[in-house]
Amino acid sequence: MNRDEVIAKWNSMQPRERDAWVAEKVMGLELSDNMLAAYPKYRLPDYPDYFRDVPNYSTDIGAAWEVSQKYPIMKLTRTKIFE
Numbered sequence: 758m759n760r761d762e763v764i765a766k767w768n769s770m771q772p773r774e775r776d777a778w779v780a781e782k783v784m785g786l787e788l789s790d791n792m793l794a795a796y797p798k799y800r801l802p803d804y805p806d807y808f809r810d811v812p813n814y815s816t817d818i819g820a821a822w823e824v825s826q827k828y829p830i831m832k833l834t835r836t837k838i839f840e
Contacts, residue, residue, distance in 0.1 A: 773797055775815040783824055786811070 758767070777797035780786040786789060786799035787809050798808040812820035 772813075772815050773811075776813055776820075778810045779814040779824060780811045783827060784814075 761774055766778075770778065775797070777788060780789050780797065780799055786810070787802075789798040789800060797811040801807045801809060811821070813822055814820045
């Protein structure tokens with residue numbers, strides 16, 4: 758997918774659908790086949806019969822930081838919004 762396709766897909770999704778997409782494509786988690794979009798779950802690698810809720814990657818900064826750690830080469834800049 759190119760950048761514009763990714764942005765278009767992201768904008769068409771609900772927050773939990775975004776979380777599931779990040780969990781699968783970025784974090785490499787195996788999602789449950791019979792999951793509901795509002796309650797995505799992933800299979801635990803060491804315990805294939807157990808599932809956990811997908812983290813809130815799109816709305817929780819702690820979970821988003823976990824995603825950022827997958828890409829060690831990045832540049833974060835601070836911007837001053839208010840003067």
